[in-house]
Structures are given as C-alpha cells and as structure tokens.
Amino acid sequence: MNIIDELKWRGAVNQTTDEAALHDLTDKKQIGLYCGVDPTGDSLHIGHLIPFMMLKRFQLAGHHPVIVIGGGTGSIGDPSGKNSERKLQTMEQVHHNEDALSEQMHRLFGTENFRIVNNYDWLSKFSLLAFLRDYGKLFNVNTMLNKEVVASRLEVGISFTEFTYQILQSVDFLHLYQHEDVQLQIGGADQWGNITAGIDLIHKIEGPDAPAFALTIPLMLKADGTKFGKTAGGAIWLDPEKTSPYEFYQFWLNQDDRDVVKYLKYFTFLSQDEIADLAEKVKTAPEKREAQRRLAAEVTSFVHGPEAVKQAEHISAALFSGDVKALTAAEIEQGFADVPSMTVTSAAENIVEWLVATKIEPSKRQAREDVTNGAITVNGDRIRDLDFTLDPKAAFDGRYVLVRRGKKRYFLAHVTD
Structure with a gap:
C-alpha cells in the first residue's frame, strides 16, 4: 500500500498540497521529509508523537525522515495562535533542551535512515541585511497577515520578532530542499500557513515545478470533544523521569x-487486520479492554521499550490482586507515585505509634481499632498484633514502607537514614 493511502486509512491526513502528485512521487522514489520541533523544554510529550508517528511510518516504508530542532527559531518564539508571546530562554537552556530532545528522538528513530539537524546552523549565519535582501523581499506582508497563525494574533498584538517566524520556517524548508533532498514538510493543522509559505519560497527560488509538498495532521480530539493528551495531572511526557x-x-x-x-x-x-479484530472485541467484549491493553503495550514499547511494558503489566497485576510483595523498590516508586506520602526515619517503632506519627491514623484509639480489625497491611502483610514492631528497612531495599488502610487507600513512606 502506498504510504499516503495508509496514512489516509489511519485518519492521519488533514490537508495536503497536490495529493495526487505526492502520491505519485512516493510511488516512484523514496522521498525526504521533515518535521520541526523547537527546544522550548527538555522533553517531548505525547502531543509531539502525533507528527513523529507520521515520520516513523515514512521511515518504515523506506523514506528518509529528518527532524529539525529549532535552535534558531526556538530562540525567538512561534506565533502559534496563543494570546501571548513565547517566553525567551537563555541560549544555555536552549542548548540543554536540544541535547535532551535529540537523545529522545534517537531512541524513537534509531540511527539508520534518519537525521537530526539544527536550524541554528544556517539561520545564525545570516546578517540582517542579507536576510532582508535575500528573503524579506520575497514575502508579501498582506499575504503573511492573512495566514491564520498570524491573523489569530492580530487582535491582541504580535511582535515583529514572532511575525518573522513564518519567514524563518520557510527558509528551513528551502535549506532542507536544497541540501537534504527533502520534498515534504509535515506538521499540525495550525502549521498549514507556515508550511505553504515555505513551498511558495521554494517555487520562487527553485522554479514553479519544484516538487515541494505540505501534509498536515488533523487536530486530535477525544470523543468528549476535549483535546487529546490533556489530563488533570498535566502533560504526559516521554521522559521517564517526568x-x-x-x-x-x-x-x-x-x-x-x-x-x-x-x-x-x-x-x-x-x-489493518489486527486493528479490525481489536475493534470487533471493543464491540463484543468491551469489559475485557483488550484493545486498550494492546494500545498501552504497543505505545509504551515504542517509547520506553519492551521491558517497560513487562514492568507496567507486573505493577498493574500486583495492584489488582493486592499482592505487592513481589514488586521491586523501583516498581513501588512508579506504581504508588500518586498516593499520599511522607518521610520517615529508619528507626523501628511500635505499629500504633508509627501510624499516628505518620498521620496515617488520626489517633491511637483509631489506630488500635484498625489494627485489631485487620484494616492495616504493611508491605503486603496484614497486621493484627498491637505489639507489632514496624521495621522501615524490612522490605523494598529499605527504601519504602507501603501501608494500606482499608481496601483501597494506600500510603507510601520514604525511608531516610
């Protein structure tokens, strides 16, 4: 199946310039394509996976993806439709973010048939006069103002710095077309104006028949109408530390x-057959959540590797069964990151005194009652003895004490020396 046909089947195409010509080109040759990311942070999040999954599919089909880290553009900001200017970062922070993002992308794409470039390498070489003479003359201000990404900011205001972002991104496409054999730029639906401006620049300099194309991705919304990837806890990062x-x-x-x-x-x-089978199971046996389990395993393996999937499944099984003894200290740290926590010393102490001192129990009377009734488990063991001495270093490499009060309420104590 042609890569464009596959992307359309997967619902991954929003707009393209001359789809028939792009389809024909990808049938005839392995093309170069790119997507950019500005180093505004030191980790990608799942929103970045949306265009990067497109690049990965092209890579698997034999095409040549390039990722542009915007060391140049990222230092000035992008008018992305938000009602405020992007906060400028120090170049030291920009370079730190560049290194972190490059490492993450190499994990996703490997090193074969894939390149990471930094637009600072060519944008930083322009003098102001050369930039205005060679590129500024080729951009019509009226056309730039009509681009949605700029027009959406006119009412609240936009600086000249961010206004020029469109030109800089266009220069990126031209540079990659000329030096990296790139014919296609991919981006989110909000990037259509910037991408097509780049195609216009290529046609003005290289000729109207130069094979340069745009492909944007639909805005991904959940069934309830909210934006994909947004959660109550914030962004879902690809960095395992975040x-x-x-x-x-x-x-x-x-x-x-x-x-x-x-x-x-x-x-x-x-x-397609595997997905069709899972879709049928969603209809006939939704309670088994087979499609969700396969989705979680596939994406987690892609981002973090197969061992991370095994670990996540192990933690999930232990939490479902309540048998936490088999978990490692690292798995305890992951699985109970969101439960109430506190810091304790490594000194052994009577269970009742310890529960009150950690504020897991509000009083000694309640602590005694819960212990006697079997409502307290420590590191997976139910405690009924009021004279039990709790040793914080007895389990999980001496790093944690995991307490469950009742059926579902967990507390995690971090042990210090």
Whole structure:
C-alpha cells in the first residue's frame, strides 16, 4: 500500500498540497521529509508523537525522515495562535533542551535512515541585511497577515520578532530542499500557513515545478470533544523521569472505548487486520479492554521499550490482586507515585505509634481499632498484633514502607537514614 493511502486509512491526513502528485512521487522514489520541533523544554510529550508517528511510518516504508530542532527559531518564539508571546530562554537552556530532545528522538528513530539537524546552523549565519535582501523581499506582508497563525494574533498584538517566524520556517524548508533532498514538510493543522509559505519560497527560488509538498495532521480530539493528551495531572511526557513508564502505560490503558480504535490506527504499527479484530472485541467484549491493553503495550514499547511494558503489566497485576510483595523498590516508586506520602526515619517503632506519627491514623484509639480489625497491611502483610514492631528497612531495599488502610487507600513512606 502506498504510504499516503495508509496514512489516509489511519485518519492521519488533514490537508495536503497536490495529493495526487505526492502520491505519485512516493510511488516512484523514496522521498525526504521533515518535521520541526523547537527546544522550548527538555522533553517531548505525547502531543509531539502525533507528527513523529507520521515520520516513523515514512521511515518504515523506506523514506528518509529528518527532524529539525529549532535552535534558531526556538530562540525567538512561534506565533502559534496563543494570546501571548513565547517566553525567551537563555541560549544555555536552549542548548540543554536540544541535547535532551535529540537523545529522545534517537531512541524513537534509531540511527539508520534518519537525521537530526539544527536550524541554528544556517539561520545564525545570516546578517540582517542579507536576510532582508535575500528573503524579506520575497514575502508579501498582506499575504503573511492573512495566514491564520498570524491573523489569530492580530487582535491582541504580535511582535515583529514572532511575525518573522513564518519567514524563518520557510527558509528551513528551502535549506532542507536544497541540501537534504527533502520534498515534504509535515506538521499540525495550525502549521498549514507556515508550511505553504515555505513551498511558495521554494517555487520562487527553485522554479514553479519544484516538487515541494505540505501534509498536515488533523487536530486530535477525544470523543468528549476535549483535546487529546490533556489530563488533570498535566502533560504526559516521554521522559521517564517526568512521567514514569507505568503512568505512561496507564494513560493509554484508560482510554475510552469510543477513542481506542482511532488511537490504535494512529499510534501503533499494527496491521489493518489486527486493528479490525481489536475493534470487533471493543464491540463484543468491551469489559475485557483488550484493545486498550494492546494500545498501552504497543505505545509504551515504542517509547520506553519492551521491558517497560513487562514492568507496567507486573505493577498493574500486583495492584489488582493486592499482592505487592513481589514488586521491586523501583516498581513501588512508579506504581504508588500518586498516593499520599511522607518521610520517615529508619528507626523501628511500635505499629500504633508509627501510624499516628505518620498521620496515617488520626489517633491511637483509631489506630488500635484498625489494627485489631485487620484494616492495616504493611508491605503486603496484614497486621493484627498491637505489639507489632514496624521495621522501615524490612522490605523494598529499605527504601519504602507501603501501608494500606482499608481496601483501597494506600500510603507510601520514604525511608531516610
């Protein structure tokens, strides 16, 4: 199947310039294509996966993806439709973010048939006069003002700095067309104006028949109408230090039945037959959540590796059964990151005194009652003895004490020396 046909089947195409010509080109040759990301932070989040999944599919089909890290554009900001200017970062912070993002993208794409470039390498070489003479003369201000990404900001105001972003991104496309054999730029639906401005620049300099194309991705909304990737807890990061692999796995596992097939098409590399089979199971046995489990496993494996999937599944099984003894300290840290926590010393103490000191219990009377009634488990063991001495270093490498009060309420104590 042609890559464009596959992308359309997966619901991944919003707009294209001359789709028939792009389809024909990808049939005839392995093309170069790119997507840009500005180093505004030191980690990608799942929103970035949307265009990067497109690049990955092209890569698997034999095409040549390039990722542009916007060391140049990221230092000035992008008028992305928000009602405020992007906060400028120090170049030291920009360089730190560039290194972190490059490492993450190499994990997703490997090193074969894939390149990361930085637009600072060519944008920083322009003098102001050369920039205005060579490129500024080729952009009509009226046309730039009509681009949605700029027009949406005119009412609240936009600086000249961010206004020029469109020209800089166009120069990126021209540079990659000339030096990296790139014919296609991919981006979100809000980037259509910037991408087509780049095509216009290529046609003005290289000729109207130069094969340069745009492809944008639909805005991804959940069945309830809210934007995909937004959660009450904030962004879902690809950095395991910001969002643990278990939390990442759980995010995908908890997707709505109405959304899961769409996400299987977009975020996995499963075949049409495999996805059709899972879609049928959503209809006939939704309580088994097989589609969600497969989605969680596939995306987690792509981002964090197969071992992270095994670990996440192990944590999930232990939490479902209540048998936490088999978990490692690292799995305890991931699985109980969101429960109430406190810091304790490593000194052994009577269970009643310890429960009150950690504020897990409000009083000694309540603590004694809960222990006697079997409502307290420590590290997976039910405690009924009021004279029990709790040793904080007895389990989980001496790093944690996990307490469950009642059936579901957990507390995690971090042990210090």
